[in-house]
Amino acid sequence: MAVDRLTVVGRSVPRLDAHDKVTGAARYVSDFILPGMAHAKLWRSPVPHARLLAVDGARAAAAPGVLAVCTADDLPVKRLAYGPAYKDQPILAREVVRYAGEPVVAVVADTPARADAALALIDVRYEELPAATNAEEAQAPGAPVIHTTLDRAGHFRDLDGLRPVAGTNVCQHYRYERGDLARAVAEADLVVDDVYRYPALSHHALEPHCAVARVDADGITVWSGTQHPFPVRKDLAEIFDVPLAHVQVVVPLIGGAFGGKCYTKIEPLAAALAARVRRPVRLALTLEESARTITRHSVVVRLRTAVRRDGTLLARECDVVLDTGAYADIGPRVATKAGSRAPGPYRIPCLRIDARCVYTNNVPAGAYRGYGVPQVTWASESQIDVIAERLGIDPFTLRERNLLKRGEEYVAGDTPLDGDMADGLGQAARAIGWGAPLTRNRGRGLACAMKDGGGTHAVSTAVVHINADGSVILLSGSVEVGQGARTALAQIAAETLGVPFEAVVVPAPDTSLTPYDHGTSASRSTTVMGLAVAAAAKDAREQLLALAAKLLDAPPSALTIREGKIAHGNRTLTLAEVISGHFGLVGGEVTGVGTFVPGEWSGSLGGATVFWETGMGAAEVEVDRETGEVHVRKYVSAADVGQAINPRECAAQDEGAAMQGIGPALFEARVGERGQLLNPGLIDYRVPTFADLPEALDSLLIENADGPGPFGAKGVGESGTFCAAPAIGNAVARAVGVRLTELPMTPERVWHALVSKGASP
Amino acid sequence: MNAIPMSVTVNGEAHALTVPPHETLIECLRDRLGLLGVKKSCDVQVCGACTVLVDDRPVSACTVLAFEARGKHVRTIEGLAHGDDLHPVQEAFVEHGALQCGFCTPGMIMATVALLAENPSPTADEVKHYMRGNICRCTGYKRIVEAILAASERLATGPRTTDGG
Numbered sequence: 001m002a003v004d005r006l007t008v009v010g011r012s013v014p015r016l017d018a019h020d021k022v023t024g025a026a027r028y029v030s031d032f033i034l035p036g037m038a039h040a041k042l043w044r045s046p047v048p049h050a051r052l053l054a055v056d057g058a059r060a061a062a063a064p065g066v067l068a069v070c071t072a073d074d075l076p077v078k079r080l081a082y083g084p085a086y087k088d089q090p091i092l093a094r095e096v097v098r099y100a101g102e103p104v105v106a107v108v109a110d111t112p113a114r115a116d117a118a119l120a121l122i123d124v125r126y127e128e129l130p131a132a133t134n135a136e137e138a139q140a141p142g143a144p145v146i147h148t149t150l151d152r153a154g155h156f157r158d159l160d161g162l163r164p165v166a167g168t169n170v171c172q173h174y175r176y177e178r179g180d181l182a183r184a185v186a187e188a189d190l191v192v193d194d195v196y197r198y199p200a201l202s203h204h205a206l207e208p209h210c211a212v213a214r215v216d217a218d219g220i221t222v223w224s225g226t227q228h229p230f231p232v233r234k235d236l237a238e239i240f241d242v243p244l245a246h247v248q249v250v251v252p253l254i255g256g257a258f259g260g261k262c263y264t265k266i267e268p269l270a271a272a273l274a275a276r277v278r279r280p281v282r283l284a285l286t287l288e289e290s291a292r293t294i295t296r297h298s299v300v301v302r303l304r305t306a307v308r309r310d311g312t313l314l315a316r317e318c319d320v321v322l323d324t325g326a327y328a329d330i331g332p333r334v335a336t337k338a339g340s341r342a343p344g345p346y347r348i349p350c351l352r353i354d355a356r357c358v359y360t361n362n363v364p365a366g367a368y369r370g371y372g373v374p375q376v377t378w379a380s381e382s383q384i385d386v387i388a389e390r391l392g393i394d395p396f397t398l399r400e401r402n403l404l405k406r407g408e409e410y411v412a413g414d415t416p417l418d419g420d421m422a423d424g425l426g427q428a429a430r431a432i433g434w435g436a437p438l439t440r441n442r443g444r445g446l447a448c449a450m451k452d453g454g455g456t457h458a459v460s461t462a463v464v465h466i467n468a469d470g471s472v473i474l475l476s477g478s479v480e481v482g483q484g485a486r487t488a489l490a491q492i493a494a495e496t497l498g499v500p501f502e503a504v505v506v507p508a509p510d511t512s513l514t515p516y517d518h519g520t521s522a523s524r525s526t527t528v529m530g531l532a533v534a535a536a537a538k539d540a541r542e543q544l545l546a547l548a549a550k551l552l553d554a555p556p557s558a559l560t561i562r563e564g565k566i567a568h569g570n571r572t573l574t575l576a577e578v579i580s581g582h583f584g585l586v587g588g589e590v591t592g593v594g595t596f597v598p599g600e601w602s603g604s605l606g607g608a609t610v611f612w613e614t615g616m617g618a619a620e621v622e623v624d625r626e627t628g629e630v631h632v633r634k635y636v637s638a639a640d641v642g643q644a645i646n647p648r649e650c651a652a653q654d655e656g657a658a659m660q661g662i663g664p665a666l667f668e669a670r671v672g673e674r675g676q677l678l679n680p681g682l683i684d685y686r687v688p689t690f691a692d693l694p695e696a697l698d699s700l701l702i703e704n705a706d707g708p709g710p711f712g713a714k715g716v717g718e719s720g721t722f723c724a725a726p727a728i729g730n731a732v733a734r735a736v737g738v739r740l741t742e743l744p745m746t747p748e749r750v751w752h753a754l755v756s757k758g759a760s761p
Numbered sequence: 762m763n764a765i766p767m768s769v770t771v772n773g774e775a776h777a778l779t780v781p782p783h784e785t786l787i788e789c790l791r792d793r794l795g796l797l798g799v800k801k802s803c804d805v806q807v808c809g810a811c812t813v814l815v816d817d818r819p820v821s822a823c824t825v826l827a828f829e830a831r832g833k834h835v836r837t838i839e840g841l842a843h844g845d846d847l848h849p850v851q852e853a854f855v856e857h858g859a860l861q862c863g864f865c866t867p868g869m870i871m872a873t874v875a876l877l878a879e880n881p882s883p884t885a886d887e888v889k890h891y892m893r894g895n896i897c898r899c900t901g902y903k904r905i906v907e908a909i910l911a912a913s914e915r916l917a918t919g920p921r922t923t924d925g926g
Contacts, residue, residue: 021863022851024798024838255864482862659901682807690889
């Protein structure tokens with residue numbers, strides 16, 4: 001097998017960043033200190049919707065150490081609004097505030113404490129407006145229209161086709177229809193119709209959002225923990241009306257992101273304040289402020305499914321409503337994806353999908369690991385079990401009967417399915433002991449889901465420099481959020497070049513030095529950037545071989561590179577000898593470039609979706625009937641990774657994702673009341689702790705080298721989040737006979753469900 | 762507010778400092794002494810990212826005042842390795858893939874050092890109980906538990922290092 005010949009790929013080499021991370025030497029944006037750096041703090045709106053009447057910052061401006069007190073009108077910008085879908089979000093609120101927690105006034109001072117103290121001296125007068133604090137209210141007749149005009153951002157090709165509904169709060173309405181729904185329903189033996197609810201969540205990456213900006217004669221430099229350095233650069237160039245070359249975005253290590261650091265967030269404000277005070281400015285949010293910056297969409301899904309007695313799915317009608325908060329952020333795309341993924345990975349002849357992205361007076365909602373899939377999968381996979389129960393069919397059998405097979409199309413014209421989900425689900429089911437006897441109050445549940453992975457129309461370029469001593473610098477715009485991108489990409493480069501892993505160094509992305517990359521999201525770095533890296537390494541390798549061929553007087557095709565040595569028969573040259581042999585002893589280097597352009601590089605798959613990221617989950621739970629508490633005894637997640645570049649890190653991604661699925665299944669949720677977030681911080685917002693780790697948490701990696709990425713890889717990292725909630729919900733239903741339709745499945749909710757079901761044995 | 766003179770030993774080095782009474786230990790360590798491995802996250806003693814040892818006991822540096830460390834020995838992540846030799850807990854975290862973004866890692870490792878000083882051979886359940894004040898959002902905890910158990914074995918069976926705690 002080809003895999004046996006791999007020397008770096010497929011091995012769990014230590015992470016490039018591990019040593020720095022265990023010694024405290026790792027540096028994040030929040031560790032940055034620039035000479036003369038000032039500090040910004042923000043006055044945020046206490047109410048969800050109001051007209052701003054006046055801001056009096058005079059007392060704050062006179063406070064010790066204060067350099068500036070800025071409202072929207074004081075910012076030296078050419079345009080105030082930004083956003084990846086619509087330019088609807090002001091850097092600071094002007095005239096109107098649209099959510100509680102929206103930044104209205106910024107104070108810059110010489111120390112964070114002095115900036116903070118001055119906030120209390122700011123006097124803002126406002127007149128409250130009626131607020132719509134959930135998607136239902138926002139769609140009701142007479143609801144306040146939160147944005148009366150929408151300015152399309154024009155940054156991303158797939159968002160050109162957004163369909164807002166004029167005069168309403170719906171900023172995107174995705175529709176899809178195929179087949180004759182009425183006929184399918186009439187022919188069905190069973191039609192089930194349920195509503196499922198998934199709450200808003202906080203990302204709570206442990207490093208809150210932070211940006212440090214400097215503006216000088218060379219232009220704007222921003223150090224930020226962003227997942228999208230190049231799109232942020234574009235926003236900054238538009239906001240300040242300067243060429244892209246005058247904006248530099250640098251991304252050191254990031255202390256977790258999970259989608260919460262996608263697209264532009266606080267970078268324009270940091271840059272505008274730096275321009276205003278003519279000093280570098282650090283804007284470091286607290287964890288609570290991060291929770292007031294971005295959230296995961298709360299979603300209501302109504303699902304109506306028509307099915308034959310033998311379990312064949314005939315039709316599915318999906319009505320998906322997402323609360324996107326006061327500014328669209330990337331919500332319209334999340335809505336499109338949530339809608340398109342709502343039916344689940346099944347062969348269903350007839351579909352009708354409506355997904356609406358609705359403005360409300362809540363904190364903006366955006367990207368969050370899985371991009372809508374966890375929310376719709378909670379609905380679609382819970383209902384598959386409802387159908388199984390009603391028809392008396394084993395849930396595994398029902399799924400197996402309807403799952404798309406390898407090579408089948410999910411949507412006509414798109415990339416066919418590139419894996420075997422029934423096999424993956426079977427592996428997860430066997431690992432959980434599906435069908436084996438259980439003790440009382442225990443149950444097992446299954447779920448599976450998929451998403452189009454790799455991003456939409458997303459370009460990546462990589463550059464490989466081979467230095468005169470044979471060491472290698474890999475320039476890639478993929479940011480390190482903890483997923484191990486630098487390590488995996490270095491492995492791909494080393495394997496392709498034929499050099500030891502240790503020879504490769506991957507510097508932090510810097511838009512002025514690193515070639516273009518769309519962003520680090522959609523599980524795309526290993527696959528899409530990986531292809532660019534492999535192409536760059538191949539380019540460099542071919543150049544090296546051509547140089548060596550001259551020195552060895554042999555055709556390039558007769559040469560091999562292994563362990564950093566080029567061999568022809570028993571003659572070998574090190575890479576250093578080749579480069580110095582060619583350039584003389586003065587130095588020089590070999591540079592390879594590789595680019596992934598969507599469409600051009602779709603490999604054998606030929607369609608728009610780069611690869612299908614599939615996830616299969618199996619849970620065993622025990623329910624305490626006295627308290628309603630659900631204990632996850634065992635959880636198995638299966639991920640089809642094609643070829644694991646670094647098996648340990650792939651499994652680690654999948655396990656971490658599974659825990660991020662278990663959290664909202666059982667206890668995670670943002671709690672709001674009339675537009676006020678009641679649990680912004682970690683005291684009241686419960687995230688998984690060590691105590692929540694199941695007795696067994698296992699990840700199964702499925703490797704058939706059938707992905708479009710380098711060495712047959714597919715992306716991983718999101719799929720583990722898809723299945724936990726429905727698998728656990730299905731297990732609870734099989735354990736004690738109650739089915740919850742709203743997350744999280746708290747003890748209180750489970751207990752109430754048990755009580756209302758009546759005294760049961 | 763009068764500044765308070767204090768002497769404190771940090772990672773084996775004696776410091777004579779004068780700190781305002783409201784200065785927190787994390788401010789003192791990060792801003793005054795440049796020990797940036799001490800991470801600030803929740804700032805309310807929930808997440809454990811800022812865990813350091815004060816006289817060998819784990820504390821959240823975000824909610825301890827600097828002057829409370831008067832006359833004491835403070836140990837941070839920067840004081841754990843001996844030159845290039847990683848502490849066995851650090852080694853175990855690397856080998857078991859017990860970190861991803863790494864923001865919780867310094868606090869997680871310091872809490873582990875405290876745990877193993879108190880209980881050199883913990884069970885997995887004892888690890889989970891002791892460590893519940895340290896939050897990791899990336900790993901799902903499994904590999905951290907494995908790393909801690911491996912470090913415990915290494916400390917018990919390996920050559921005694923100069924780790925004085």
